[in-house]
Every structure is written in structure tokens, then in C-alpha cells.
Amino acid sequence: xVDATHGPDAHAAEFPDxxxxxxxxxxxxxxxSQDAKVIAIQYASxxxxxxxxxxxxxxxxxxxxxxxxxxxxxxxxxxxQFITMHGMIMVIYLITALFLGGFGNYLIPLMLGARDxxxxxxxxxSYWTYLLAVLVLVASWFTPGGPTGAGWTLYPPQAxxxxxxxxxSGIVLMLVSLxxxxxxFTMGGLNxxxxxxQGRTRGMTxxxxxxxxxxxxxxxxxxxxxxxxxxxxxxxMLFDKLLGTSFFMPAxxxxxxxxxxxxxxxxxxxxxFWFFGHPEVYIVALPAFGxxxxxxxxxxxxxxxxxxxxxxxxxxxxxxxxxxxxxxMYVSGMNPYFGFFFAVTTLIIAVPTAIKVYNWVLTxxxxxxxxxxxxLFALAFIVTFVNGGLTGLFLGNVVVDVPLSDTMFVxxxxxxxxxxxxxxxxxxxxxxxxxxxxxxxxxxTLAHLHFWVTFLGAYLIFFPxxxxxxMGVPRRYFESGDISxxxxxxxxxxxxxxxxxxxxxxxxxxxVFNLIWSIRHGKPSGGNPWRATTLEWQTPExxxxxxxxxRELPVVYRWAYDYSVPGAAEDFIPQNQPGTNxxxxxxxxxxxxxxx
Amino acid sequence: MVVAVVLVLIVVGSVVFHFLSPWWWTPIAxxxxxxxxxxxxxxxxxxxxxxxxxxxxxxxxxxFRHKDGQKADYEPENKRLENWLMGLTAVxxxxxxxxxxxxxxxxxxxPAEATEAEVVGAQWQWAxxxxxxxxxxxxxxxxxxxxxxxxxxxxxDPNGHDDVxxxxxxxxxxxxxPVKMLLRSVDTLHDFYVAEFRSKMDMIPGAVTYxxxxxxxxxxxxxxxxxxxxxxxxxxRGGVVVDTQEDYDAWLAGQQTYAQLYAPEVxxxxxxx
Ligand code: HEM
Ligand SMILES: [Cu+2]
Ligand SMILES: [Cu+2]
Numbered sequence: 001x002v003d004a005t006h007g008p009d010a011h012a013a014e015f016p017d018x019x020x021x022x023x024x025x026x027x028x029x030x031x032x033s034q035d036a037k038v039i040a041i042q043y044a045s046x047x048x049x050x051x052x053x054x055x056x057x058x059x060x061x062x063x064x065x066x067x068x069x070x071x072x073x074x075x076x077x078x079x080x081q082f083i084t085m086h087g088m089i090m091v092i093y094l095i096t097a098l099f100l101g102g103f104g105n106y107l108i109p110l111m112l113g114a115r116d117x118x119x120x121x122x123x124x125x126s127y128w129t130y131l132l133a134v135l136v137l138v139a140s141w142f143t144p145g146g147p148t149g150a151g152w153t154l155y156p157p158q159a160x161x162x163x164x165x166x167x168x169s170g171i172v173l174m175l176v177s178l179x180x181x182x183x184x185f186t187m188g189g190l191n192x193x194x195x196x197x198q199g200r201t202r203g204m205t206x207x208x209x210x211x212x213x214x215x216x217x218x219x220x221x222x223x224x225x226x227x228x229x230x231x232x233x234x235x236x237m238l239f240d241k242l243l244g245t246s247f248f249m250p251a252x253x254x255x256x257x258x259x260x261x262x263x264x265x266x267x268x269x270x271x272x273f274w275f276f277g278h279p280e281v282y283i284v285a286l287p288a289f290g291x292x293x294x295x296x297x298x299x300x301x302x303x304x305x306x307x308x309x310x311x312x313x314x315x316x317x318x319x320x321x322x323x324x325x326x327x328x329m330y331v332s333g334m335n336p337y338f339g340f341f342f343a344v345t346t347l348i349i350a351v352p353t354a355i356k357v358y359n360w361v362l363t364x365x366x367x368x369x370x371x372x373x374x375x376l377f378a379l380a381f382i383v384t385f386v387n388g389g390l391t392g393l394f395l396g397n398v399v400v401d402v403p404l405s406d407t408m409f410v411x412x413x414x415x416x417x418x419x420x421x422x423x424x425x426x427x428x429x430x431x432x433x434x435x436x437x438x439x440x441x442x443x444x445t446l447a448h449l450h451f452w453v454t455f456l457g458a459y460l461i462f463f464p465x466x467x468x469x470x471m472g473v474p475r476r477y478f479e480s481g482d483i484s485x486x487x488x489x490x491x492x493x494x495x496x497x498x499x500x501x502x503x504x505x506x507x508x509x510x511x512v513f514n515l516i517w518s519i520r521h522g523k524p525s526g527g528n529p530w531r532a533t534t535l536e537w538q539t540p541e542x543x544x545x546x547x548x549x550x551r552e553l554p555v556v557y558r559w560a561y562d563y564s565v566p567g568a569a570e571d572f573i574p575q576n577q578p579g580t581n582x583x584x585x586x587x588x589x590x591x592x593x594x595x596x
Numbered sequence: 597m598v599v600a601v602v603l604v605l606i607v608v609g610s611v612v613f614h615f616l617s618p619w620w621w622t623p624i625a626x627x628x629x630x631x632x633x634x635x636x637x638x639x640x641x642x643x644x645x646x647x648x649x650x651x652x653x654x655x656x657x658x659x660f661r662h663k664d665g666q667k668a669d670y671e672p673e674n675k676r677l678e679n680w681l682m683g684l685t686a687v688x689x690x691x692x693x694x695x696x697x698x699x700x701x702x703x704x705x706x707p708a709e710a711t712e713a714e715v716v717g718a719q720w721q722w723a724x725x726x727x728x729x730x731x732x733x734x735x736x737x738x739x740x741x742x743x744x745x746x747x748x749x750x751x752x753d754p755n756g757h758d759d760v761x762x763x764x765x766x767x768x769x770x771x772x773x774p775v776k777m778l779l780r781s782v783d784t785l786h787d788f789y790v791a792e793f794r795s796k797m798d799m800i801p802g803a804v805t806y807x808x809x810x811x812x813x814x815x816x817x818x819x820x821x822x823x824x825x826x827x828x829x830x831x832x833r834g835g836v837v838v839d840t841q842e843d844y845d846a847w848l849a850g851q852q853t854y855a856q857l858y859a860p861e862v863x864x865x866x867x868x869x
Contacts (some may be wrong), residue, residue, distance in 0.1 A: 163826030230817040250802025302668035333805035336704040364656035365667035390642035397696035406822040472791030477830040564668035
């Protein structure tokens with residue numbers, strides 16, 4: 001895979017540039033565009049828009065938990081609908097779509113020195129299928145019975161039974177929407193994978209790729225292997241619901257009536273769901289890992305520490321995460337001996353994950369740290385990710401999970417590790433690449449306001465929440481005030497958490513305002529405001545135009561992390577700058593140069 | 597500067613909160629103190645790692661933040677350091693995993709002397725069944741559930757006739773006697789959870805799941821449902837009363853058996869024969 005002697009001029013097969021597809025009208029340029037950069041923005045805007053809905057739902061849920069009965073339109077059914085839609089939108093339609101469809105589309109071709117994705121037409125279809133999936137999901141609010149309230153895990157049999165809101169049609173629309181999402185994602189994902197494997201410019205060996213691309217690449221490979229499990233689970237449940245099959249439905253009594261189903265297994269669904277669901281955690285984490293590595297390196301003006309180790313850690317985490325899924329099922333009633341196996345695999349993943357954390361913080365060591373907004377968010381990511389990752393060691397350690405599973409401890413844990421942490425990276429990434437996308441800087445004061453409120457607020461929401469879970473308060477409780485062991489002070493904590501949630505949510509409006517306002521009024525950024533090495537910052541125009549790189553594609557001569565190279569004139573050397581300083585073609589293996 | 601101070605405050609604040617928090621686990625009432633111990637070990641190890649990492653970041657931000665003329669080091673990798681860190685992490689992980697697996701081994705090995713008690717979940721209430729004089733529970737099947745057979749007990753299984761049915765919110769258990777809880781559901785997923793016993797397990801229609809424990813403290817403990825089971829999920833409450841042996845015997849004497857309660861046809865025909 002890696003060929004160390006592979007200089008830029010020794011590139012094996014050289015193909016002439018393929019003629020790009022060129023849009024002929026406004027419609028094909030901006031709407032039905034095949035340009036990955038436009039598709040990226042479409043993906044990102046759609047994801048952020050639907051994400052706002054998920055945010056509002058979190059407000060409503062928190063209002064119910066702190067001030068039960070205050071908002072009279074929230075009854076138990078509505079609460080469960082909010083939970084389900086909030087969770088599903090956040091995980092799938094916001095974070096997954098934004099990282100892969102948004103950042104993947106924008107950054108893969110630009111960072112690899114390609115003119116576009118390899119299959120632009122399929123790429124366009126990917127977005128429109130995703131949009132359709134979002135619309136189908138939203139449509140369920142307008143059907144009789146409303147959206148499903150089955151919880152984002154959609155566990156059968158309850159998901160398709162009465163006493164679950166949305167039993168009429170909400171659940172069907174949810175399953176159809178997920179199926180559409182997987183189809184759309186597969187189209188995009190094939191593109192990302194083939195582009196990474198085939199579309200790199202001369203000299204861009206795999207081991208010279210920025211970690212951002214590595215993270216997105218491996219996450220996409222994982223998604224291609226994990227989403228099919230979700231896909232078949234959805235199809236099977238649709239059959240159970242609409243055709244009366246019994247894949248997941250044992251004989252059971254619904255409201256005193258024996259249903260015609262027989263012989264199915266609810267646990268089978270759980271295995272399928274988590275075979276997708278656990279890798280999904282890493283599908284959102286790996287792009288975050290990659291991006292945050294590049295943010296830290298760029299803004300600390302220092303090469304990422306242990307690049308090769310970082311790449312291997314990403315690959316190993318990706319592989320291992322397919323053999324840990326049943327740690328979500330320790331108390332599901334599956335064969336208890338599985339617990340041994342899954343606890344071991346789960347805790348083993350902690351090792352490569354810890355390596356990544358060490359390498360981030362060691363990159364800061366003896367750096368030249370510029371506390372720009374992207375760096376602030378990267379630091380906040382380290383704090384929240386380490387916190388959430390460590391509580392994962394509680395839940396992964398099978399016997400410790402027994403008292404904690406299905407409590408607020410779990411809610412706090414996964415929000416910290418796969419909610420707050422990746423979202424902080426998304427913010428950092430937007431502050432980082434916005435100048436490339438628009439040619440203007442985001443406002444710095446608003447950025448700081450947004451940063452401090454979001455980071456500290458989110459920590460204050462989710463850190464104390466763990467302790468409610470340790471006490472034993474279950475999750476997915478529409479009301480929890482009357483639990484016997486709960487002291488009245490727990491209610492004060494709930495009020496505090498809700499107030500923080502409202503404030504953090506409001507801070508996101510500052511961010512949205514900044515995004516919109518700066519398109520016209522931001523300071524012009526120039527082509528490379530952060531003085532970064534990677535190819536997207538070396539485009540002739542900013543924002544990059546159709547075809548990305550003008551007449552000649554860039555040629556790559558070095559890895560992505562030549563910051564503060566001893567003896568170099570500047571504190572960064574772009575990847576496409578020729579020369580033998582430093583004289584290496586891959587990630588340098590040894591420490592060179594004396595201490596400064 | 598501000599950033600470094602805030603990072604230090606996060607560590608200090610989190611540690612102080614941990615020790616002062618009025619929200620902590622309920623006083624334990626079962627033999628699973630081992631689980632609490634494993635949690636404590638995990639807290640110490642993870643807490644130390646969290647503090648170390650965040651304080652290290654705070655130090656770096658304070659010490660290496662940009663000043664004019666400053667230049668970063670160029671240090672691609674350091675194999676020795678990386679290997680050391682990997683080794684230490686592996687040791688830390690093992691220190692949590694090994695006691696954890698050991699306790700899990702106990703959690704799933706039911707002692708031979710444990711008596712059985714069945715819990716049946718149905719939206720949104722709990723019911724219980726004890727094996728009766730013969731010490732054996734009769735077979736059951738969801739397809740037999742009916743108004744005159746809410747537990748779905750097989751009428752032709754003689755083991756079931758003396759089963760004690762407790763169609764009430766409270767189950768009584770004798771103190772210091774290990775008990776194997778057999779969990780069953782007739783409609784959807786539920787989860788039998790008592791915080792003070794530190795244990796829970798899902799109930800699945802069409803299957804029987806289990807866990808075991810020994811009650812170690814008399815008193816009344818709330819049963820919560822811990823698996824989403826429809827809109828009534830938070831209201832699915834019950835209780836376990838842990839009695840001294842005498843109290844337990846007195847309570848048990850007042851309960852009725854399947855035969856007494858539902859006198860199934862089969863039983864009558866059996867009597868005539
Ligand atoms: C300030 C931001 C957020 C707040 C205040 C918030 C609040 C909540 C609340 C109150 C619940 C329901 C807890 C329960 O009763 O069980 C919940 C569930 C959930 N949230 Fe969030 N959330 C936030 C952000 C996120 C993000 C960024 C994600 C992305 C991963 C996320 C994913 C989920 C998931 C997957 C669930 C579980 C839904 C279920 O139980 O079916 N949330 N959130
Ligand atoms: Cu998982
Ligand atoms: Cu329930």
C-alpha cells in the first residue's frame with residue numbers, strides 16, 4: 001500500500017485529465033449540481049437545518065423533565081416522539097450527513113488534489129436521495145398519529161405495536177426514510193472510497209494524506225459495511241408491520257388480544273441494529289478524529305505527533321468496532337457468556353483510542369499554540385471526548401454496565417462522547433474551513449462567545465447528569481419525580497440542566513447568525529489565512545472554482561504536516577512545494593533537527 | 597491564559613463535584629457490593645487519567661501558547677514514548693477489566709441453592725409467581741394467556757398447579773437467601789430493575805431471562821421498568837419487600853395457588869379421574 005520510494009515523478013500510470021462535466025445553466029450549476037463543493041454545501045445546509053429541529057426538540061424534552069406539566073402540549077406520547085426524532089436526527093441526519101456528505105464532499109477532492117469526485121452524477125443523486133429521506137422523516141409529523149415514538153433504537157415488538165405513538169404511519173415513514181438514507185449514503189460513499197483510492201494527484205501517496213481524509217475514508221468504508229445491517233433490519237420490520245411476517249415478532253398479547261405473529265426474535269433486531277449502531281458511533285467519531293488532528297497540527301504550528309500510529313489507530317479502531325456491538329446488549333437477555341467476549345473487545349478498543357488522545361496532546365507539547373477558534377474547539381473536543389471515552393470504560397465493562405445501563409448515566413455518556421465531542425469538532429471545522437468556502441472570515445468575537453457558552457454549557461449539562469444515573473434514574477422517563485430513592489435535590493439539578501440546555505441552544509443562534517452575516521460582511525480571508533500546508537489551501541482561487549485547481553493539478557512532494565521545519569524560511573511548507581527540505585517523501589520516521 | 601485556567605478549573609470542579617455530590621448510589625441491599633467496588637476502581641483509574649490529560653493540555657496551552665518569535669519543535673514521532681504510553685494504557689485497562697470479568701462470572705453463575713421466583717411483565721404492571729410446595733414452576737406459553745390464565749401457565753403441567761401467583765405490585769423475598777429471578781413478558785420488552793439490588797435484566801416475550809442475587813437488607817424497594825415499553829413505561833412500578841424469614845413465611849401463607857385461583861378445567865377433570 002505504501003511505497004516509500006515513490007517519488008512524485010515516478011508515478012506509475014499517468015492518465016490524461018478527463019474532461020469535467022460542465023454545468024450549462026443556473027439550475028445545473030447551483031441546484032442539480034454535480035460539483036462536489038456545491039453538493040457539500042447542500043448536504044451541510046440541509047443537515048444543519050434539520051439539526052435545528054433536533055435542537056428545539058431537546059429544549060422541549062428538557063422543559064418537560066424540569067418543569068413537568070408546564071408545556072401542556074407535551075404528554076407522554078409527545079415526549080417519546082421528541083426523544084425518538086431528536087436522537088435519530090442528531091445521529092443520522094445531522095452528524096453522519098454533515099461529516100461525510102458535507103466535509104467528505106468538500107474536502108476529499110480538494111485535499112487530494114482532484115478536480116472532483118470520480119462519479120459526479122451519482123454524487124448528485126446521493127444528495128437528492130438524502131434530501132428525500134429528510135423530507136419523508138419530516139412528513140411523519142403531518143400524518144395521523146404523528147412520528148414514531150419508539151426510541152431511536154426502534155426496538156420491536158414495541159415499535160410497531162399500539163401504545164407507541166406513530167404506530168399508524170410514523171414508524172413506516174421512519175423505516176422508509178432510513179432505507180432512503182442508506183441508499184443515498186451508499187451512492188455518496190462509493191464515491192468517497194473510489195476517489196480516495198483512485199483520484200489522488202501525483203505524489204499523494206496514501207501515507208501522505210491528511211488525517212482528515214483518512215478519518216473520512218475509513219468511516220465511509222465502515223459505513224458501507226454497517227449500513228446494510230440497518231437496511232435489512234428496516235426492510236424486515238416493514239414486512240412485519242405491513243405484510244404480517246414474524247421476523248422480529250414472537251407470539252404476544254397486545255391489549256388482551258393474541259396477535260397472529262409467532263416465532264420471531266426481538267433480539268435478532270437488536271443484533272442487527274447494533275451491528276450497525278456501534279460502528280455508527282465510530283462513523284461519526286473517525287472523521288472527527290481526523291479533522292481534529294489537522295486542526296491541532298495547523299493551529300499549534302507543529303506536525304501531528306506519530307502520524308503513522310495515528311493512521312493505524314484509525315484503521316484498527318475501524319476494524320475492531322465491528323466486533324463489539326453487543327456491549328449495547330449486556331442486559332438484553334442474550335446469552336450471558338457473550339458478555340465476556342464483548343467486554344474484552346470493547347476495552348481493547350480503548351488502547352488505540354487512547355493512543356490518539358496522547359498523540360493529540362503531545363502535538364501541543366512544544367508547539368506554537370495559536371488559540372484561534374478552531375483550536376479552542378479542538379481543545380474542548382479533547383476534554384469532552386476524554387470524559388465521554390472514560391465513562392465508556394464503565395459501560396463496556398459488562399458487570400458495571402448492569403446497574404448503569406438504561407439510566408441517565410448512559411444518556412450523559414453518549415451525549416458527551418458522540419454528541420458534544422463530534423459537534424465541537426464540526427464547529428471547529430466550520431470556523432477553520434469557512435474562509436476557504438466563502439473567502440471570508442467568521443467574526444472572532446461572536447466565535448468566542450459561541451465557543452465559551454457551548455463548551456462550558458455542554459459540560460455543565462452532561463457532567464452532573466452521570467450522577468443521576470449512578471443513583472439509578474432510568475432514561476426515557478417522561479416523568480421521574482416520584483422515584484422513591486430520588487431526593488428532592490435531584491429536581492433542582494434537573495432544573496439547572498434545563499436552564500443550561502436553553503442557554504447552550506440559544507448560543508447556537510449566535511453561530512447561525514455569524515454564518516449568515518459573515519458571507520457578506522466577514523473580513524476577506526485570502527487563500528490561506530491559517531498558513532496551512534494541505535492542498536485545499538493552495539487553490540488558485542478562493543473560493544475554489546469548478547475544477548478546483550486551474551489548468552494544472554498540483555503535484556505533491558511531502559506529507560501534510562511540514563510545520564516549523566528546522567531551517568525552513570516559513571513555519572509551514574505546503575504539500576505541493578517542491579524541494580528536498582526536508583528530504584523525505586513519506587512521514588518522517590525519526591526525529592530530525594536539534595531542539596530549538 | 598484564560599483557557600489554561602478554565603481547563604484547570606474543569607478538573608478541580610469535576611473532582612470536587614464528585615466528592616460533594618449529594619447524588620450518589622442508593623444504599624445497597626444485595627450481595628453485589630462487588631459491582632460497587634468495580635465501579636470505584638474504575639472511578640479512580642478513569643478520574644486519574646482525565647485529570648492527567650486535561651492538566652497536561654492546560655500546561656501546554658499555558659506554556660506553549662503563541663508569542664512573537666516562538667517556533668514549534670519538529671518531532672514526527674517518538675516510538676519509545678508511544679510504546680510506553682500504550683503499555684501503561686493496557687495495564688490500566690486490564691486493572692479494570694479483570695475484576696470486572698471476575699464479578700461477571702459470579703453474576704451469571706447461579707448458586708445451586710438459589711430458589712426461583714418468576715416475574716411476569718405486561719403493560720404496565722408486574723406480577724409474580726413462586727414455585728410452590730414442589731419447588732418447580734409449571735411450564736408457560738404466551739399463546740395460552742387469557743382472562744382466566746393471565747400468566748399463560750400450561751394447565752396440563754402438574755408442576756404448575758401449586759405455583760403461587762401474586763397478582764399484586766409487591767413481591768416478598770426472604771433475607772439472605774439467594775434467589776434466581778426468572779423474567780418473562782407477555783407483550784413487549786420490559787426490564788426488571790431494582791436500584792438497590794444493582795441488577796437488572798430485560799424481559800422478552802417468547803423467552804425467559806434471568807439474574808440472581810441475595811437480598812441482604814430488609815425493607816421495601818421500588819421496582820422500575822428500564823426498557824421502553826410504550827407510553828406507560830415510566831409508570832410501570834412495583835416493589836420488592838425483603839422480609840425476615842418469619843415475616844416471609846407469614847406472608848407466603850396468605851397467598852393463593854394457581855389451582856385455587858383459576859381452578860382450570862384440566863384440574864377438575866383430573867380430580868374426577
Ligand atoms: C445541548 C444539546 C442536547 C441536549 C440538551 C439533549 C437532550 C436530550 C434529552 C433530554 C434526551 C432524552 C433523555 C431521556 O429522557 O432518555 C436526549 C436523548 C438523546 N439524544 Fe440528545 N441532547 C442534546 C444533543 C444531542 C446530540 C448532539 C446528539 C448526537 C448524538 C444527541 C443524541 C441523542 C440520542 C441518540 C438520544 C437517545 C434517544 C432515545 O433514547 O431514543 N443529543 N437528548
Ligand atoms: Cu457501541
Ligand atoms: Cu418499560
